[in-house]
Amino acid sequence: MRYADLIQFEPIESVIQLLDANRAEEAPRLVSTYVISDDMAERIISRIIPQLSFDADVDHKGLLVVGNYGTGKSHLMSVLSLVAEDPAYLPMLRHPKVAAAAAKIAGKFKAHRIEISSQMSLRDIVTQQLELFLEQQGVSYSFPAADKVVNNKDAFDAMMTAFNEVHPNQGVL
DSSP, X not given: OOHHXXXXXXXXXXXXXXXXXXXXXXXXXXXXXXXXXXXXXXXXXXIIHHHHSOOTTSXXXXXXXXXXXXXXXXXXXXHHHHHHHOGGGXXXXXXXXXXXXXXXXXXXXXXXXXXXXXXXXXHHHHHHHHHHHHHHTTOOOOOOXXXXXXXXXXXXXXXXXXXXXXXXXXXXX
């Protein structure tokens, strides 16, 4: 008897491309192949999902995902964004506690995934990409030029107001 007769596994892809989550044929594979350790599950449940929830009791802050090349950052972001867009992905999560916690955010977002490789300012990249995304979502909004803005937060608040008029009770991820 050979080991191959006893153990069957799918080879691990060394690099996940975040934009693969935009492809309908790839999305289920990305969710179902993401291995979640108990330590990672605790981080997702206690740190990430509360920040993405619409719970008013949470002091919402930004999330920064840091790790070396090939450590699973894009895979994690793909999985979370897919679940946040569509609750149909919940049963594909391989950790039952994460699946239960993720139900709070499942289907509550419209997600726009981008990769950045540019000389443009980060503000220009983000606002340009958001304007394209909003247009695809049927939302009419343009950010003011950077040299006309004292406080970017007001522009993002106005963007979310415009978004919520078209997509009530949804967030942008």
